[in-house]
Amino acid sequence: xxxxxxxxxxxxxxxxxxxxxxxxxxxxxxxxxxxxxxxxxxxxxxxxxxxxxxxxxxxxxxxxxxxxxxxxxxxxxxxxxxxxxxxxxxxxxxxxxxxxxxxxxxxxxxxxxxxxxxxxxxxxxxxxxxxxxxxxxxxxxxxxxxxxxxxxxxxxxxxxxxxxxxxxxxxxxxxxxxxxxxxxxxxxxxxxxxxxxxxxxxxxxxxxxxxxxxxxxxxxxxxxxxxxxxxxxxxxxxxxxxxxxxxxxxxxxxxxxxxxxxxxxxxxxxxxxxxxxxxxxxxxxxxxxxxxxxxxxxxxxxxxxxxxxxxxxxxxxxxxxxxxxxxxxxxxxxxxxxxxxxxxxxxxxxxxxxxxxxxxxxxxxxxxxxxxxxxxxxxxxxxxxxxxxxxxxxxxxxxxxxxxxxxxxxxxxxxxxxxxxxxxxxxxxxxxxxxxxxxxxxxxxxxxxxxxxxxxxxxxxxxxxxxxxxxxx
Amino acid sequence: xxxxxxxxxxxxxxxxxxxxxxxxxxxxxxxxxxxxxxxxxxxxxxxxxxxxxxxxxxxxxxxxxxxxxxxxxxx
Numbered sequence: 001x002x003x004x005x006x007x008x009x010x011x012x013x014x015x016x017x018x019x020x021x022x023x024x025x026x027x028x029x030x031x032x033x034x035x036x037x038x039x040x041x042x043x044x045x046x047x048x049x050x051x052x053x054x055x056x057x058x059x060x061x062x063x064x065x066x067x068x069x070x071x072x073x074x075x076x077x078x079x080x081x082x083x084x085x086x087x088x089x090x091x092x093x094x095x096x097x098x099x100x101x102x103x104x105x106x107x108x109x110x111x112x113x114x115x116x117x118x119x120x121x122x123x124x125x126x127x128x129x130x131x132x133x134x135x136x137x138x139x140x141x142x143x144x145x146x147x148x149x150x151x152x153x154x155x156x157x158x159x160x161x162x163x164x165x166x167x168x169x170x171x172x173x174x175x176x177x178x179x180x181x182x183x184x185x186x187x188x189x190x191x192x193x194x195x196x197x198x199x200x201x202x203x204x205x206x207x208x209x210x211x212x213x214x215x216x217x218x219x220x221x222x223x224x225x226x227x228x229x230x231x232x233x234x235x236x237x238x239x240x241x242x243x244x245x246x247x248x249x250x251x252x253x254x255x256x257x258x259x260x261x262x263x264x265x266x267x268x269x270x271x272x273x274x275x276x277x278x279x280x281x282x283x284x285x286x287x288x289x290x291x292x293x294x295x296x297x298x299x300x301x302x303x304x305x306x307x308x309x310x311x312x313x314x315x316x317x318x319x320x321x322x323x324x325x326x327x328x329x330x331x332x333x334x335x336x337x338x339x340x341x342x343x344x345x346x347x348x349x350x351x352x353x354x355x356x357x358x359x360x361x362x363x364x365x366x367x368x369x370x371x372x373x374x375x376x377x378x379x380x381x382x383x384x385x386x387x388x389x390x391x392x393x394x395x396x397x398x399x400x401x402x403x404x405x406x407x408x409x410x411x412x413x414x415x416x417x418x419x420x421x422x423x424x425x426x427x428x429x430x431x432x433x434x435x436x437x438x439x440x441x442x443x444x445x446x447x448x449x450x451x452x453x454x455x456x457x458x459x460x461x462x463x464x465x466x467x468x469x470x471x472x473x
Numbered sequence: 474x475x476x477x478x479x480x481x482x483x484x485x486x487x488x489x490x491x492x493x494x495x496x497x498x499x500x501x502x503x504x505x506x507x508x509x510x511x512x513x514x515x516x517x518x519x520x521x522x523x524x525x526x527x528x529x530x531x532x533x534x535x536x537x538x539x540x541x542x543x544x545x546x547x548x
Binding site for chain 1: 477482485486489490491492493497500501504505507508509511512515516517519520521
């Protein structure tokens, strides 16, 4: 029962808690058991809030029993990436610089989920400042193959969900950091429209490309979480006043009449053969479900790699400049080099990149006049070995960075497995603030498959990494 | 390509108060040079000249009206 609870969806747990068939204490206890057993192997969490989570669960149990039920997220545990402020709980960004940083306040998305009654279970592992290495708290391991990487930078949220160490989580996405680990770990991750979710209290990486979003094991769970996270926030001037819809409202409509764009450029180039097969199969499934496929031209998609990198490097250098001057030795090699690279672009180059960004948005706007969403692989290949990640990984943002540049909403959901048993992810991208259509399409596909019901078989004994196994991976 | 020399990076790093080793600068140079070269080939006619036809519009200031089925901003 305990293990079963850890793998239930948020929607299922919500019904069971609301009907008082189970207690939030049962759910938190089940997750803490799993964390005790597997966190030293998977490195999912940097901080586990065991005592406060149990206390909050008991409080939720009492409140619900007394009739003070706050809604479908009441009593559900949530795990936040360790770059989101949590009042009174350290927020390290997996960095030496913030190793002992304890914020006074919650990030807005943390506070909103807490107001809905969610219970903070812990802070999940990330790369240093969501961009560098994982040298202090260890590297997140993929539950589907412990020698494989999870993807970055929300890898702790993704592998915790996949392995039953979390039921709901949040992440941040500046170049693909929600979608890539979701793809590699076989879960669902959503990068909402720019402005949909406040970034107040998110340790900034790249101000015009950072997004906060939900991660879970099903599309419906992400829709439920996003509804609570979204909305205008006076503390984040980039947040939007666009009304917040019920993101699950279209789930019953199916896909009849839906037009899905299949890019003719860039996104299907250089695919791993197994990813290619999985995506072609998913496209057939969409047609079977009543959607129409339409090839679409996006001739400038390839330009967005250098454009996105220049914007990201310059903005992140701007963010870190003072620390880089005063405390450079406290940065890991990878993040120090990435951040400092931003110091060597000219103002003219940054401005040109911004103008090209606008042209890319216009190109996508034209495409979205004809289609409801784009279908692409999330990453051109499945997860690779941790040893490769540490020595020089391939470009995982090949298909994702484009939509941080443009701000369009995009999500990743499972669409298959490689022969080696590693998950393959599909990315759906939609119109600005049209997440309901994305969720509708993703839900229809998900419910017609069983990919989201697969579970990794973790070894009975905790995995002890060794140099030989890493090299062999 | 040689758009970016190690000497220039070294001098610029010093001017900006960045304590970077030559190993750091070598790694940075490869990356910066690749991105600068790529940017220089991408539609310069659209971003340069006396009256560039494309201005940057911040995402939060974009009208949503281009998307007929999107809710109206500020409604």
